[in-house]
Amino acid sequence: MNIGKRHWVIAEGYLPEPGPRADDRTLRSHETACILNASDQAAHIELTLYFADREPVGPYRLQVPARRTLHLRFDDLAQPAPVPRETDYASLFVSDVPVVIQHTRLDARAGDLALLSTMAFGGDA
Amino acid sequence: MNIGKRHWVIAEGYLPEPGPRADDRTLRSHETACILNASDQAAHIELTLYFADREPVGPYRLQVPARRTLHLRFDDLAQPAPVPRETDYASLFVSDVPVVIQHTRLDARAGDLALLSTMAFGGDA
């Protein structure tokens, strides 16, 4: 099954402050790009981050094995640079095999939890 | 009306811990795949679950009658295996007639409710 697209955009990006449960990895504020590679080949993905007022940063290099999902946390990114908190950004993913990408944010800064999610925008251009 | 696609992906999947209202089916944490079959034929659907670090599990076999909706709860899945909680996964649905699938999560682990939803990614490839 080779479902998906090779180019994906998440136009919204914002890492809120971690909130009162900052020591709990699952409950502190974070954003995730959930990637499914349903194909029988490993997917090699280059991720570029865009900002409001400076040149893009990247590529970040990811690999998703065949028949696997990677739920990539943006606060885990390190090379070439970590993602700054409380800063507007956007993401572009370029993969060598078709994948599907969905975006999620958990916002815990007010103490309670708020969630958002959307399928990213896919293209093959 | 034969609207929809035959292949659908939900790249995000995560069943949080049930939360303080675990005995209330509607208020404990859960994820749902809402499927509409607006056609005049029953839809036979095979669902495969993908994980980060092991081979896919499935197929789960679903049927949605003609002109019906099925709001499938992932925590109801049993055969061939229940969906593990607090584990990243993703889903691929393959149907023999066009359907439309939307994804929803209710997260109750912090006591309050948080919701997310997105249309799944559809294809016919």
Added chain:
Amino acid sequence: MNIGKRHWVIAEGYLPEPGPRADDRTLRSHETACILNASDQAAHIELTLYFADREPVGPYRLQVPARRTLHLRFDDLAQPAPVPRETDYASLFVSDVPVVIQHTRLDARAGDLALLSTMAFGGDA
């Protein structure tokens, strides 16, 4: 500007109980189909509701004037029948001119607010 599609599906539908602020129209639990008709002709739309275990109900007849948006609340629907609360449903919209439809739910049953939204699934088939 004639942007949009003529057929739209919202596969998720569920009106939770109204919650503690049931007398405030904006803060009680509700679902909305937000429709934009950016064209220069009135849009005549037929809405059909699908259920898990009975025949569809409809059509509900809506009109959206040229260059207007209608944020249709499902709990305002009356003819041919109101939408039952705490019941799984799905919706199909058929319009005579292209429109764009986005789905929103406000869930107030736990006292706090939770929101979800997604663009509906559009087609022209």
Added chain:
Amino acid sequence: MNIGKRHWVIAEGYLPEPGPRADDRTLRSHETACILNASDQAAHIELTLYFADREPVGPYRLQVPARRTLHLRFDDLAQPAPVPRETDYASLFVSDVPVVIQHTRLDARAGDLALLSTMAFGGDA
């Protein structure tokens, strides 16, 4: 990379009352259109707002430089008119180069935070 569409619609639009943290720009109720221009040309965008019961307002003129993201807050719009609060609206964006647009609302009126997001509906017609 020239990914995206030139026409985008957000059918849902509603600015709730600001809520108890109205003096904190990031925590008062707001809506955002997150725009990514991944191309090497500046994007000139005309935004028109549609309402339920009056003629559209616009165009609002935006510019997103090459390789930049703009997270446009609707409560920052001023010319030709600010966006009224507690009023249903919808938005149409027309760009001269392909962009990607995602919609987000933070709703703080009840004291806690609720979030929604969806990719906008893109077309090239």
